[in-house]
Amino acid sequence: MSIEGRLEDMGVTLPDAPAPAANYVPFVRVGDMLYVSGQISAAADGLICGKLGADMTVEAGAAAARACAINLLAQVRAACKGDLDQLVRVVKLTGFVNSTQEFTDQPEVINGASDFMVEALGDAGRHSRSAVSAAALPRGVAVEVEGIFLLR
Structure with missing residues (x-):
């Protein structure tokens, strides 16, 4: 089954790849490796903001991280010119959590x-x-995740 088919079965529709918010590119492809810039926690209804350990539960934070992963795959699809099946594997994720010191x-x-x-x-x-x-993240979001991917 295609990746898009699996996402559809999961009830997930990838958004359009978010545009960069500053002076950087959303992804860089070097050979078969794709480096995707950090994707902040955002859903169709807006940014997912909060600070873990203060005003957000672990479960809400995990949902915010899931939103980041969806946005990462949207960037991968954009890098692959719409053909998400070029994705071979996720190599590494780096996640930043807006959280209290404790x-x-x-x-x-x-x-x-x-x-x-x-x-x-x-x-x-x-x-x-x-x-x-992280003591703080852009625009007060709860989570940011960047990724490295292997492509065909």
Whole structure:
């Protein structure tokens, strides 16, 4: 089954790839490697803002990370000129969690992105990962995730 077909079965529609918010490009392809800039937690109804450990639960943070993963795949599709089946595997995700100094569940938050990639892509979605805290993220969003992908 195609990746788009799996996403459809999951009830996920990829948005158009978000435009960069500053002086950078959304992705860079070098040979068969694709480096996607950090995607902030945003859904169809707007930004997902909050600070883990203050005004947001781990579950809400994981949902925000899932939204980042959806936006990452939208960027991959744009890089592949609409053919998401060029994606061979997710190599690495780096997740940043807007959290208080005392909050230590960053891995559980970023699981929202990791779990989505595995659900959508199967073994090709398994990846290496970092999950780190940030004192603040752009526009007050809860999560930002960047990714490295292998393409055909």
